[in-house]
Amino acid sequence: MVKTAGSTTYWYDADDPMPVTARVESSLFDAFLLIVSVGLVSAWALWVAGKPRFAQPQWRSILYFGGLIAASLAMACFGGFLMHSRLLGGFGNNFRPVIIWVRIGLWLSILALFSIGFGKGRRRVVGFVCALATAILWIAVGMAP
Numbered sequence: 001m002v003k004t005a006g007s008t009t010y011w012y013d014a015d016d017p018m019p020v021t022a023r024v025e026s027s028l029f030d031a032f033l034l035i036v037s038v039g040l041v042s043a044w045a046l047w048v049a050g051k052p053r054f055a056q057p058q059w060r061s062i063l064y065f066g067g068l069i070a071a072s073l074a075m076a077c078f079g080g081f082l083m084h085s086r087l088l089g090g091f092g093n094n095f096r097p098v099i100i101w102v103r104i105g106l107w108l109s110i111l112a113l114f115s116i117g118f119g120k121g122r123r124r125v126v127g128f129v130c131a132l133a134t135a136i137l138w139i140a141v142g143m144a145p
Contacts, residue, residue: 032137033078039130040072046123057120064119064127071112071131077105078137102142109135 047068081101085091091098112131116124 029082029137029141032133033075033082036130036133036137037075039126039133040068040075043068043123043127043130044072046126050123060118060120063115064124067112067115067117067119067131068127070108070115071127071134074105074108074112074131074134074138077101077108078134078141081105081141098141102138106135106138106142109138 047065081098084097084101109131113128113135116127116131119127
């Protein structure tokens with residue numbers, strides 16, 4: 001079924017009130033969440049396997065560890081945002097909760113980006129890529145209509 005509103009055409013399934021485009025965007029976010037989560041798990045595994053974990057200079061090792069925590073919290077926020085959005089069936093015109101989620105997640109991911117970037121070790125590349133992907137994810141959510 002096709003519904004036109006102004007210059008925008010929406011494709012609907014007769015049995016499902018959720019637009020096809022919304023389902024595609026949702027599944028893309030799910031795939032991105034899964035890929036970044038796997039990357040974060042591998043970054044944590046590399047950190048756990050690395051000996052010593054807090055090598056000299058110790059402040060850079062602690063910075064990397066804090067960045068991994070911030071990136072993990074940003075991804076947990078994104079998972080919470082997806083669950084909140086799906087439970088409500090979208091936010092409609094109420095953008096206040098979206099803004100709150102985006103602010104928390106984006107600032108955590110930016111903190112993770114800088115912390116991991118200035119952290120120590122070769123294993124920080126995986127964490128940095130995950131933090132960058134998380135920041136891009138939150139920017140995409142914040143810029144979505």
